[in-house]
Amino acid sequence: MFAYYEEDGDIKAGTILTDNNSSVQMESQFGKRTKVKAANILIRFAAPPPSEAMEAARRLAAEIDTDFLWEAAGADEFGFADLAADYHGKTPSGPEAGAVLLCLHSAPIYFYKKGKGRYKAAPADALAAAKAGLERKAREAELRAEWADQLKSGGLPEPFRAKVYELAHKPDKNSLEYKALIDACGETGLSPARLLDKCGAIPSSQEFHLQAFLLEWFPRGKGFPALTAPPPPPALPAGDAPAFSIDDAATTEIDDAFSVVFRPDGSVRVGIHIAAPALGIAPGSDLDRIAAARLSTVYMPGDKITMLPEALVNQYTLAENRDCAALSLYVEAASDFSIQGLETQADTVRIAANLRHETLEPLFNEDTIKNPAAPDYAFRRELEWLWGFACHLEAARGKADQVQRNDYLFKVVDDQVRISTRQRGNPIDKLVSELMILANSRWGKLLADHNVAGLYRAQTIGKVRMTLRPAPHEGLGLECYAWSTSPLRRYVDMINQRQILAVVREEKPPYSGSDPLLFAALRDFELAYDAYNDFQRKMERYWCLRWLIQEGVQELHAAVLKENLVRFEGLPFVARVTGAPAINPGELIRVAVADFDLLDVELSCRYLATLPAA
Template sequence: MNVFYEEAGTFKVGAILADNNTSLQIEAVHGKRSKIKASAVLFRFDTPPLAEFMGHVQKIAEELDPNFLWECCAQEIEFASDALATDYFGHTPNPVEAAATLLLLQNAPMYFYKKGHGRYKAAPPDALKAALAGQERKRLLAEQQARYVEQLNQFILPEEFKPSLSQLLYKPDKNSTEWKALEIVCTEKKLSAVKLMEKCGAIPSSHDYHFNQFIWEFFPEGTGFGELESQPAVENIVDLPHADAAAFSIDDASTTEIDDAFSVTPLSFGSFRIGIHIAAPALGIPPESALDQLAATRLSTVYLPGNKITMLPDGVITRFTLAEQAICPVVSLYLEVSDDYTVTGIESRIELIKITANLRHNELEQHFNDDALSKGHLQHALSKELTFLWNFACKLEKLRGKSNDTNNDKIDYSFEINDEHVSIIERRRGSPIDKVVSELMIYVNTEWGRQLTDAGITGIFRSQMNGKVKMSTSPAPHQGLGVSQYAWSSSPMRRYVDLINQRQLIALLRNEPPPYSRDSNNLLIAMRDFETAYGIYGEFQRSMERYWCLRWLLQEKIQTINAQVIKENLVKLDHIPLVTRVASLPEIAPGAYVKLRLSEIDLLERTFHAEFLQKQDS
């Protein structure tokens, strides 16, 4: 005697070896013996032979039509499988027919719901319709996925991928048919998804891939300004006095947001009046205006080699930038300075000033440099003003206790991109240009921070204690700069924090209530969000500088290069701001130079391989 039984949702057959009423000892076709519960048995049979039984069952089950059986069933009531088999076959079913019916019911869960041991219920018509539609969708998706896989294997990008290309590259839905097809081919080809997409022509530009990834994540609405693109700022410069000085700016050649300028006016007895003039967009951007809300969203201009994403629209920048020959609204800090460069008087004003010149680093440095200053032979139309500012900056640096700052030995790098050709220019930090600009900016940010503090007006301060930098509404020392408080105020067109501080300062100078109180939500939110955004933007700039360094290595066909050991196996390559780890580097003291072989430069991953060749003589 044999049994047809159910175990763990599967139908099985076996020969009875022993019947113990509540349980049976059985032997399967392949000889395995096991013990089953008597309640698991659906029926017993003698023929056909055990080894042939399931073959006959499968053959008949394949002939059964689940849709026809469903139509034959009484709706909304349970039924026994043998009753359905009797109705279908027109007679009491034999063991093979009974088993085939059970197998069909078990394998058609959309049509029949299992309700118990050998008992089922027909699915409601609406539920069946929905289930069949879902099954058809799955079938079509499977066909679509197979077609995608076939095309991707030939490195052909399916047309359906193109509308959602950015999402596939930067934030894929891993349950989508497109991604599943990509995963299958990536596994077969042993490629990353990005590399596969590149081979399919989906990434024509490695630069655009990285840039667009940043835009996708942090500027989902795009980098444009919409209807604010051409909307002028609301000017508030009525009755502003005109300065009796003329100013000049000092910036990189690519700078369009010129925030700061300087003036030097001789006074009696060898003294001078120095003016530090900061562009005043706060006069044209009211708090909580549409333009202000946009700036509060961006929080800062984003910089990267050869490009930038400005915080403010071009129209606003054009109106407030300190452009040559323009008369511009500014907030000015005037310093009366004696002949020994001691500050004897300070005054802040809101005014209009004429900008006589926009000096650019690349041209100015040819005249205003250490060699010219040491020889006392500075040939420039503003030589007297520049020399005076240089001497004053040296005095300020000394007063801060930073005149022997080792940072002045470091190198800064600037990138110039022209038609995909990259030039990386080294500049020693602490050059006369750098010192003049940085010292005067430190002074103005420190002084205006002090004025806000003394007046009891809230500002956003940047402090540094024990190497940790943080922003706060409370003034605190900045140890790195050697000042008692520091409030960013000198770049209001490029940093939202500076714009906020400028509004507070203007209110102080006009003797008006400040726009922000200490517990202002807008101020606290802006401070918190600015720190986050500033970190993200800075990391993006560094990652794109790394990208262009790798482009430079390829462009110059550099295969070997010298590098300086920083620590352990970390080195910095010569002539470019590129740091990497060299696994093969032996134990060499920091500061030593080594020669490396470069290979496997990957612009998409922004990686390369560096191999130690030899130690170089110092």
């Protein structure tokens, strides 16, 4: 006796060897013996043998019109043997019954399985929807193959054009475009980005990297929605001394300015004036939500993405020849630069000038300070006194005479890049940084002394982190340090400015120490700030490559950092050198560079020679 039976979801034919009440010993058509539950035996038949029965059933099943079978099945649940009898108009043979069984089993959209050998015809609307789904899948499979072939041959399918950067950086892995791209990548051995580049879909490598960043951190784009302009700053007491700012020429978010009043007794009052957007941006407002989402201005060579809309920046930036709202720290200093008193207030400050590094540095530097032969310039007396004050503050922190390193300045105009160096710690840098450190540390202490929550920057055992509690910053030599001097560019500074204003005005602070908004701002800021800095470093590395290509550089000097890691002379670019003998950290070598890769931002660097020690 033979039988059709179900095993592992498949219909099989075999020979019954032994038949018990609950199980049957079967030998499959291929000779494999197995124990099958009696309930899984679907139908028994005397002839033909299993292999012939299965072959005949398959042949007959191919001739069955599934749509006709569905119509013949009716709306009620049925057994396959009964339907086979109705379909053939007689008691079916083993192969005939098997053919209907195979047809039912292989058409799940037509027939719902209700048990062993039992089925129910799908409702008409469900069947129509399932058929439409199959047709759509068939069209998609055809289109997917067509797109993959086009990509392999170096062409870009039209639907891909609007999704190029998404496909390269943050794809929807269920999309048909992505599946076709992966199919083509599998056959060409190229990564998605490389294949898209080969197809001419990435005309700008710079835009390629920018879009990767925007998709991750600015998925809605870098533009601002239409917003109602914030109210103008409230009426504030007027300051009594003109102020000046010091920034590079590209700076539009001018956060800080300084004023100096010399007194007859030799004492000096220094004003550190910080732009005050917190006076106009209310917590929870639309502008505040935008700032809280962006968290910081993003910088990159040749461009930036501001934290706040341009109109608001223009309203609160400390632009020259304007009376500007400011949060001011007034420092009373003796003739020996020692601090005698501090006062914080919100006021209106007249900004007399926006001094720029490019024009100020040739006039105000270590060679011209206290040099009577040097030419005069605006605010010379104030700047030279502030430089002396900054040196005093630096020494008081125990940070004087530190080894200074170079900063690299990138200027991109018309897709051409110029890279220059500027020594960190020159008089301009020292003056500005020390006054900012003074304000940030004293305002952090002000919040701590009044038990008002704030966001602090701390450093212990070399690790820098944000914290909600005042803690030492070992790198700066301070007992606490709260970023508060860049509220146009950093959201944590705006939060701290709101808290400081509340202390000064003797009002209830907007944020309590347990406010979940503070915890969220701290966490989100650290993540975003690290990502923004990583992006800036990546783009600086990218523009270094562009500069090497632009200038046709094939060989250059490099300083050994460790083992085979070197830094190129005059560039913030670190690479691994190949083919070098034993070289020691600090040595200068000459290297050859080639194979510039603007997508991976890499190159090949080959050792040429070790240079004699200077």
